[in-house]
Amino acid sequence: MNAAPVSQPVSPMGAGPGSVPVLRAERLAKAFGGVSVLSDISLDIRPGEIHAVIGENGAGKSTLMRLLSGYLRPSEGALWMDGAPIAFQGPADAQAAGIALVHQEILLAEALSVTENIFIGRELGGFGRLDERAMREAAAAQLAEVGCKVSPRARVGDISLANRQLVQIAKALLGTHRVVIFDEPTAVLTHDEVDPLLDIIVKLKQRGVAILYISHRLDEVERLADRVTVLRDGRMVGTYDAEGLTPHRMASLMVGREFASLYPARVARDIAGPVLEIAHAQVPGFVHDVSLTLHKGEILGLAGMIGAGRTELFEGLLGLRPASFGAVRLYGKPAHFASPAQAAAAGIGYLTEDRKGKGLLLGERLAPNLTLAALDRVHPLAGLDLAREGQLLERAVASYDIRLRSRDARAGQLSGGNQQKLLLAKVMLNEPSILVIDEPTRGIDIANKSQIYAFIQSLVREGRSCIVISSEMQELIGLCDRILVMRSGRINGELSGDAMTESNVALHATSSSAAHEKTSGRNAHG
Amino acid sequence: MADLAAAPPRAEPGWSIGWGDAGPFLALAALIAIGFLVNPDFLSANNIANVVTRSAFIAIIAIGATFVISSGGLDLSVGSMAAFITGVMILFMNWVAPSVGTAAIPLGMAVALVTGIACGLMNGAIVTLGRIEPFIATLGTMGIFRALITYMSDGGTVAIDRSLRDAYRPVYFGDVLGVPIPILVSLAVALVAAYVLYRTRYGRRCVAVGANEDVARYSGISVARVRTMAFVIQGACVAIAAICYVPRLGAATPTTGLLWELQVITAVVIGGTALRGGRGRIWGTVAGAVILEFIANLMVLSDFVSEYLVAAVQGVIIIIAMLIQRMSKR
Numbered sequence: 001m002n003a004a005p006v007s008q009p010v011s012p013m014g015a016g017p018g019s020v021p022v023l024r025a026e027r028l029a030k031a032f033g034g035v036s037v038l039s040d041i042s043l044d045i046r047p048g049e050i051h052a053v054i055g056e057n058g059a060g061k062s063t064l065m066r067l068l069s070g071y072l073r074p075s076e077g078a079l080w081m082d083g084a085p086i087a088f089q090g091p092a093d094a095q096a097a098g099i100a101l102v103h104q105e106i107l108l109a110e111a112l113s114v115t116e117n118i119f120i121g122r123e124l125g126g127f128g129r130l131d132e133r134a135m136r137e138a139a140a141a142q143l144a145e146v147g148c149k150v151s152p153r154a155r156v157g158d159i160s161l162a163n164r165q166l167v168q169i170a171k172a173l174l175g176t177h178r179v180v181i182f183d184e185p186t187a188v189l190t191h192d193e194v195d196p197l198l199d200i201i202v203k204l205k206q207r208g209v210a211i212l213y214i215s216h217r218l219d220e221v222e223r224l225a226d227r228v229t230v231l232r233d234g235r236m237v238g239t240y241d242a243e244g245l246t247p248h249r250m251a252s253l254m255v256g257r258e259f260a261s262l263y264p265a266r267v268a269r270d271i272a273g274p275v276l277e278i279a280h281a282q283v284p285g286f287v288h289d290v291s292l293t294l295h296k297g298e299i300l301g302l303a304g305m306i307g308a309g310r311t312e313l314f315e316g317l318l319g320l321r322p323a324s325f326g327a328v329r330l331y332g333k334p335a336h337f338a339s340p341a342q343a344a345a346a347g348i349g350y351l352t353e354d355r356k357g358k359g360l361l362l363g364e365r366l367a368p369n370l371t372l373a374a375l376d377r378v379h380p381l382a383g384l385d386l387a388r389e390g391q392l393l394e395r396a397v398a399s400y401d402i403r404l405r406s407r408d409a410r411a412g413q414l415s416g417g418n419q420q421k422l423l424l425a426k427v428m429l430n431e432p433s434i435l436v437i438d439e440p441t442r443g444i445d446i447a448n449k450s451q452i453y454a455f456i457q458s459l460v461r462e463g464r465s466c467i468v469i470s471s472e473m474q475e476l477i478g479l480c481d482r483i484l485v486m487r488s489g490r491i492n493g494e495l496s497g498d499a500m501t502e503s504n505v506a507l508h509a510t511s512s513s514a515a516h517e518k519t520s521g522r523n524a525h526g
Numbered sequence: 527m528a529d530l531a532a533a534p535p536r537a538e539p540g541w542s543i544g545w546g547d548a549g550p551f552l553a554l555a556a557l558i559a560i561g562f563l564v565n566p567d568f569l570s571a572n573n574i575a576n577v578v579t580r581s582a583f584i585a586i587i588a589i590g591a592t593f594v595i596s597s598g599g600l601d602l603s604v605g606s607m608a609a610f611i612t613g614v615m616i617l618f619m620n621w622v623a624p625s626v627g628t629a630a631i632p633l634g635m636a637v638a639l640v641t642g643i644a645c646g647l648m649n650g651a652i653v654t655l656g657r658i659e660p661f662i663a664t665l666g667t668m669g670i671f672r673a674l675i676t677y678m679s680d681g682g683t684v685a686i687d688r689s690l691r692d693a694y695r696p697v698y699f700g701d702v703l704g705v706p707i708p709i710l711v712s713l714a715v716a717l718v719a720a721y722v723l724y725r726t727r728y729g730r731r732c733v734a735v736g737a738n739e740d741v742a743r744y745s746g747i748s749v750a751r752v753r754t755m756a757f758v759i760q761g762a763c764v765a766i767a768a769i770c771y772v773p774r775l776g777a778a779t780p781t782t783g784l785l786w787e788l789q790v791i792t793a794v795v796i797g798g799t800a801l802r803g804g805r806g807r808i809w810g811t812v813a814g815a816v817i818l819e820f821i822a823n824l825m826v827l828s829d830f831v832s833e834y835l836v837a838a839v840q841g842v843i844i845i846i847a848m849l850i851q852r853m854s855k856r
Contacts, residue, residue, distance in 0.1 A: 320743065341746030341747070343746075344746050352744050354740075357740055357741075358740040359741060360741060361734060361737045361738055362738075364733075364734075364737060364804075368734075372730065372741070372745045372747070373746050375730060375731065379727055382727055383726050383727075384727065384729075384730065386725075426745075
């Protein structure tokens, strides 16, 4: 394979937006084992255009990308390239046709050098000998193209996340490309690191490369895109001209209604004195000197990027991982929890972000799952009270609106949203007065989301207090009374009232320059 | 996407449960039919009683192993632990017999039980406090128990005192209304075990720990305590089996209980308990133990295969049982 620097448009039609599409998808559909995840998607990408695809988690963006780049084969529909039908048997076919995918996750071998990673599987040389020099030179040229300043000899494990992302892009762009698909390329980057990446994408566009850009960062989409295709629940809402499409409008299209109504209306209520105070928390490797206070009746948001230490803070508090605290006070009294059982007994419930791995026994029926964290409470004797358990399940199914095909279903057979509700019911069985919910709506659909938001709201109305950890800024802004933003294991800002905006959250989540400060607008509930 | 990909039901629940639960019993029925065809003597009441009685001590130990395995552990030390407990018990009874007479027998039983529980506690502590893989931990204690019985018997035998032999005899050879006592004991153990595993908080926790340790931990379950308890139950079961076994053997030797761990684990696995943990089947385990003994009996009664190959056949069975478990997953 030749190692030309960053993609040269080879299409004679690379005349700019508006010309014949390089790649066109017609009525694509994909089903896994009878479950449709994508249906009736038609879109095209033109040379020199940035075509953004937006949608919520689970809307089908990643599946669409995999269909277009040969990782998956469509169940229905067809792909056209330059007006001729084309079918990919695997990613190699798509690459040969000039389609590159920049993966969302960083898929590099940490133990190998930058050069080795770029050329992995397509090394230069012949007769069993590697032409290391040629590869290193080509890698250097490739890195320069994407503005990455690391040495081609550096070990990938030693370079920063942002540079790894650039290496990954350099790798994807090795060779000749006419279509480059970016699957949420900025998801792992901090605010400062995003701009150089966007510049590279614009440069590619100017060379006539057709770009498909997947993101749920709507401000980026607004900046970059020429056209925007919106997906919702595996279907296409439509393709829109980016001109005049505001982030607010995009969000409404994504959720299918004015998204303000997704969140329950704020109700005036008394937020009283502190119920939980954590001072100087240290979780080795994750959390450095974090202090926070939760008030009675409050919904406190914990924002930040993945890896900011939010989950680890509460796992440490519950004795699930080694941690030390300057002080923990529950209702003003010193407290220490060696296990989630002790925390539950003291009235703290924790809903894990990993419901499949840490929340539910997927192969088990619903009733044993429901009562697992409250066995002593549900069954006062050592023997099980199965009748009582059955009643509790009935009650949970009704009050949390858990939809199931049969009472004998296994937890793993429920949809993500119903699993989340079951998990919520499980934690609530201990009647916690303080509930910590980690990623309350990850991977679940809108209808379930809105039910869970309403549920959280009803909790605090009953006088309970709630901490919501979420990577979805809109969710925190829509739900919380106050937001603490964590970055690299520290609290990097506190927002409340009108100061709770996406740009403020993003700023504190990604930028160290916004040192710990308290930003407060008009008090939302005062 | 992962949500949706994982969501489609793998099998109708009714189907998989029916199979998992009925499988070992169907296999047992098939085996009895085959046995009858091979040698009509096989079905004589005498032979059946004989075989089931002999399967009793493996069944009792395997019931304990069902707890260990469904909690995600494994105990390789059961065979040498049985030999060790037998040795301790006999030595104790012989020691006190001159002063207390036949009262040495119930005292010996109590000592056996305490020893078994202590051995189980040791296994459990090494696994949970020491954070050592159960496979390695019990491989170690297997060697320790085996060496101890060899040491105690000085390489020979630890025989029960003649004065106790006749009084103890009925525990293995006696019967109540025609049902041999070891069968009654194993039924009683199975009943209690089935209640504990299916109908108590401990049983729920045990299976939860085996199914997914993280879920158990996040649900406030003390994984270490549950796991240790499973090993203690195992130790108690080994002790009960040893108590029943003493009259038949009359002595403990360095080869007592050799390769029992193979039979025990095989019985548990063909009984439908998941070797990775998370699912325990007490009655399936009992059926598994009976199946193993029937096969051995069949090999003796027929002339197809040398009875010296019994362990080889058991080895083949456990491998086939694991393959069946694997295939029924997908």
